[in-house]
Amino acid sequence: MIKQAEYIWLDGRQPTQRLRSKTRIVNGLSSSPAVEDFPEWSFDGSSTYQSPGGNSDLLLRPVSYVDDPVRGAGNYLVMCEVMNEDGSPHESNHRARLRETLEKGAADVDPWFGFEQEYVLFDGNRPLGWPENGYPPPQGPFYCGVGPNQVYGREIVEQHTQACINAGIMIYGINAEVMPAQWEFQVGYRSINEESADPLTIGDHLWMARWLLFRIGEDYGVEAVLHSKPIQGDWNGSGQHTNFSTKPMRDAKTGMATIEKYIQLLEKKHEAHIAEYGEGLDQRLTGLHETCAIHEFKSGVADRGASIRIPRQVANEGHGYIEDRRPGANANPYRIANRILKTVCELD
Ligand code: ADP
Ligand code: MN
Ligand code: MN
Ligand code: MN
Ligand code: MN
Secondary structure (H helix, E strand, O other): OEEEEEEEEEOOOOOOOOEEEEEEEEEOOOOOOOHHHOOOEEEEHHHOOOOOHHHOEEEEEEEEEEEOOOOOOOOEEEEEEEEOOOOOEOOOOHHHHHHHHHHOOHHHHOOEEEEEEEEEEEEOOEEOOOOOOOOOOOOOOOOOOOOOOOOOOHHHHHHHHHHHHHHOOOEEEEEEOOOOOEEEEEEEOEOOOOOEOOHHHHHHHHHHHHHHHHHHHHHHOOEEEOOOOOOOOOOOOOEOOEEEEOHHHHOOOOHHHHHHHHHHHHHHOHHHHHHHOOOOHHHHOOOOOOOOOOOOOOEEEOOOOOOEEEOHHHHHHOOOOEEEOOOEOOOOHHHHHHHHHHHHOOOO
């Protein structure tokens, strides 16, 4: 059967990479193809900030796929790495660096990641549902709110959530956020049938979930904005809290000692983490609005003003996961995971 495969990759825009995609017509794929069944494909790197015009051909290498919930059964979303013509990873290919870190030893601790993606729906140049002049009432009633003056854009959010489920993306939950028209969805740390997944797959799923959000937004003329601080003033910025655990953290015998050791390692590398955690972080990490100031490092149990939060339940049970609250909404999950793993596994 003749079907469509949407090849998705990250461009070379600085400092924030954006999604690109193009459609390959595929014929005769089985109902559960191997990723190798999708052919490699070239593209024009001079139009994506990835190569000079004179020598512009780059390669898309399919690395994972999910079902395409927009086009329907038999069509696929195919995540690709960008390769140079000699087959080496392109410099914009942070997924390849995460893979190297996993191969260098980080995979041995069986890391699990869960990302909380915050975003704001925009209608033109203002958040969806905001008055044409002035502002909505101050923050307070909107987080996890319900009702026509509490949340804006539910229809889009519902459609996106169902699309992620239909795709087979490891979506974990969604909620309305603190600023009106701000929302969150979580991806990871394992699939609904309880299989855990490696950090590469979780990163792929987050990028494909973002792609779906932008794609569905096309049908409404509404843009999901991942800016760290889309509206200046007394309005929450958008983050990408990153929850993670390793085997020794999840073990009742070694859990708390490992968590304490990791937090010390994370503190030492604070600035290196900030450098990988996205654009415009200084506007969001102010010490207000449930953040810790950008050049400070704090950890604490149930502390939403900390850089690293130990969830209350984890402290009570003595093992589990921790939350890195620093990454911004626009950060690249491959880079976040790579930085965390290099730090806690002491690989640099
Ligand atoms: P918050 O209270 O910070 O808003 P959420 O419920 O939005 O928390 O998100 C919690 C996140 O923690 C989810 O993304 C989930 O996948 C992740 N998570 C839960 N347990 C673990 C674990 N053991 N290891 C890694 N991530 C985990
Ligand atoms: Mn062409
Ligand atoms: Mn959350
Ligand atoms: Mn949130
Ligand atoms: Mn959180």
